[in-house]
Amino acid sequence: MDQDMNYGSDYKYIPTTSIQSGMGIEVLPDLYCHTVQIVNIHLVGKPESNEFVLVDAGMPHSAEKIISTTEERFGENSRPKAIILTHGHFDHVGAIIELVEHWQVPVYAHELEMPFLTGQKAYPEPDPTVEGGMVSKMSPIFPNEPIDLGNHIETLPSDGSVPHMPEFKWIHTPGHAPGHVSLFREKDRALIAGDAFVTVKQEYLYKVLTQEQEISGPPRYLTTDWKAAKESVKKLAALNPSVAVTGHGFSMFGEELSESLEKLILHFDSIAVPDYGKYVDKNLH
């Protein structure tokens, strides 16, 4: 492994899965969603072109699968122009070091995520006491120590543009993580939401396993700022997206998406915010 890149000291394989694991869906001709265990990665770009980008980097020890998925879609030895991170949680950067070593491409993230990606600061501990099911209970084993990408990581441009994704803009959607971003394309109102909201109740093992579709706020055990999380969902709903892909769960389209977002905002405190947990502000209830 490169001397200048390291995972956190608590980095490890996480034994969890879903029926969607290993599967891929072409959501749009240039937007491919592939599930690694319980998290989605996105390949943005037309299959016949060699101009594409990877959004997020999967679970720990999934690099080989991500590389083979990429080569299946874009051809042997293909490599993205860059990797864009919606945020730096372990399930979105799990294979990033092997991918950077293999592809030698730059990684971009919001400047407020930099401390977690350059070895300076750990994320707050996941909260296993949060209201929710088995996945919340197992969250203490989730890595939260910072990884260090050294000089392989760069800050997203401040003008909202996304390197190598000319039609997309990044939107700051904090709450789940301080520097969380979502990516939006005005032309067809396509949204890559990351974990700003998700379409599966990520806390419940059974729902994760079966990927029962249900709009939800960000995964609870890692979300620390619920007020900001709600504002972020409002910001995304105001864009009136026609399709959304999320960090967890299936993609959602059209009316189902707009109605679900409306419902999530209207009932955010009961749908998204847990009734109890160490990051729950009592004043919100």
Ligand SMILES: [Zn+2]
């Ligand atoms: Zn996350």
Ligand SMILES: [Zn+2]
């Ligand atoms: Zn996630």
